[in-house]
Amino acid sequence: MDQWRGGLPEAAHERVERQRASGTTASLFSAPAAAAAQSAGLAAVGEVFGSIAMNLGWSGTGCSLYGTRPGGGFGSLGGFGGQTYQTPVTTTGGHGGYAGFGPYVQAFKNGWHTAVNRMLAEARLLGAEGVVGVRVERQRMDASVFEFTAIGTAVRSVDTSLVARPRVQGEIWYADLSVEDCASAIHSGMQPREMVLGISVATKHEDWQLKQQRSVWAGNQEIDGLTLLINAARHDARDQLSALARRDGIADLVITQQFVREFETPCGEEVDLHAEAIFAGTVLVPGPMHAFRTKNRPGSASVTTVLPLTDPGVRTRRYS
Numbered sequence: 008m009d010q011w012r013g014g015l016p017e018a019a020h021e022r023v024e025r026q027r028a029s030g031t032t033a034s035l036f037s038a039p040a041a042a043a044a045q046s047a048g049l050a051a052v053g054e055v056f057g058s059i060a061m062n063l064g065w066s067g068t069g070c071s072l073y074g075t076r077p078g079g080g081f082g083s084l085g086g087f088g089g090q091t092y093q094t095p096v097t098t099t100g101g102h103g104g105y106a107g108f109g110p111y112v113q114a115f116k117n118g119w120h121t122a123v124n125r126m127l128a129e130a131r132l133l134g135a136e137g138v139v140g141v142r143v144e145r146q147r148m149d150a151s152v153f154e155f156t157a158i159g160t161a162v163r164s165v166d167t168s169l170v171a172r173p174r175v176q177g178e179i180w181y182a183d184l185s186v187e188d189c190a191s192a193i194h195s196g197m198q199p200r201e202m203v204l205g206i207s208v209a210t211k212h213e214d215w216q217l218k219q220q221r222s223v224w225a226g227n228q229e230i231d232g233l234t235l236l237i238n239a240a241r242h243d244a245r246d247q248l249s250a251l252a253r254r255d256g257i258a259d260l261v262i263t264q265q266f267v268r269e270f271e272t273p274c275g276e277e278v279d280l281h282a283e284a285i286f287a288g289t290v291l292v293p294g295p296m297h298a299f300r301t302k303n304r305p306g307s308a309s310v311t312t313v314l315p316l317t318d319p320g321v322r323t324r325r326y327s
Contacts, residue, residue, distance in 0.1 A: 034160045035140055040186045044139075047190035048166025052135040057125025057157045061118050064151040065111040065208075094212040096235050100243040108208040108281070119143060119204050122155040127179045135161035136172055138181040139189050141202060143287070160186070168295050170198050182289040183263050192261075198294035200255050205247030205286040209240035213271075213278050233280065237267055240284035252290045262288040 034051035036044060044051065099112045122143060130138050141159035148154050159181065164170040170193055173180060182189055182199035189199055211217070217232035245262075252260040264287040271278045 035158070036160060036186060040140075043187040043190040044162065047186075047193040048164055048169035049137070049139070049162040049186070049189075049193075050165045052130070052133045052161040052163055055126050055129040055133065055135070055138060055159055055161045057122045057127070057129065058154060059118055059121045059125070060148060060152060060154045061114065062151050063111065063114050063118065063153045065108045093216060093232070094214040096209055096211045096239045098207050098209045098239050098243040100207045100247060108210070112206050112208060115145075115206055116204060118145070118153065118155040122157040123181070123202065126157040126159060127181060130159075130161040130179050130181075131177055133161050134163065135179060136163045137170075137179060137199065138162070139184065139186045139199070141181055141183040143183065143202075159183075162186075169193055171295055183287065184261060184289050188261075192291050193294060194296060196294055196297035196299055197259055197291035200258065200290045200292045202287060202289050203248050203251040203260075205244035205251070205284075207240045207243035207247070207284050209236050209243065209282045209284075211236045211280050212274065213280055217280070233269065233282075236280055237269065237282045237284075240282040241265075241267060241286075244284040244286040248286050248288055252288075255290050255292050257293060259291040260288050261291060262286060264288070 035054060036051060099108050126138065138159040138161050141157060143155065143157045145153050145155050164172055180199050181202055183202050184199065192198065211232055214232070217230065220228065220230040220232065248260060248262065252258050264285065266285040267282060269280065269282050271280050
């Protein structure tokens with residue numbers, strides 16, 4: 008039996024059919040969230056989910072990169088004890104990308120996007136136009152095996168004066184913002200378009216200066232090499248988000264996740280230091296309410312509803 012249909016496993020199709028047959032609409036909304044969705048012209052369609060399990064790791068140690076520096080070989084270089092030489096910082100997104108972690112970064116992106124795309128496929132089967140409150144998580148299952156999961160609440164627009172429907176049939180917008188935040192954005196003239204991901208691994212070999220600053224007797228001082236390493240990874244991942252957001256033309260970018268960790272790998276008798284930075288966010292594009300945004304009125308908070316002083320249908324008397 009074919010376990011996949013339309014890019015989704017049979018379990019996903021069965022889940023969609025159960026939601027349709029139940030006659031009820033499931034959501035991950037709290038009561039305040041449901042009220043916020045209604046205020047923004049959104050109606051819940053159902054819970055949607057996507058996942059993928061995959062091997063995730065890296066190859067190589069980076070020693071070859073360090074060994075090709077001027078003078079070659081390992082150990083100290085330049086001046087007495089090599090104190091004048093500082094090893095460079097490379098990133099997986101830079102021109103001198105660190106090849107050992109390149110496959111890892113690409114596999115991470117593939118797992119993240121595949122889980123999201125399978126979630127969107129479920130939303131499409133339910134007849135949704137968007138997904139809000141998306142949570143994408145990665146969990147280790149065994150050794151180098153990880154599972155990426157994406158879950159959210161599918162919605163559709165019931166008031167196109169607030170939320171425009173997708174221009175392309177079957178296109179789904181999605182956001183990792185809460186429905187309350189989505190409602191605030193919609194009323195301010197911006198509506199969610201898509202989620203974007205930036206990931207980078209920066210690498211630096213532990214040179215003489217870095218080793219001295221990391222030693223226990225160095226005292227309270229900045230570790231310059233680590234500062235450079237972490238900032239390089241963070242800036243590379245952040246730049247990826249900006250580049251992806253620019254694809255949508257006039258857009259705002261809301262960064263919702265920032266994760267940075269540092270680790271090391273052996274390089275002979277020495278070590279390579281690495282920093283992994285993961286950034287994620289939601290791109291907002293102009294919506295139907297965008298016309299209300301001006302220099303002096305950036306959002307709906309400055310726009311008040313005009314309340315009539317007479318009941319509807321009552322003719323007012325005009326005096327000459």
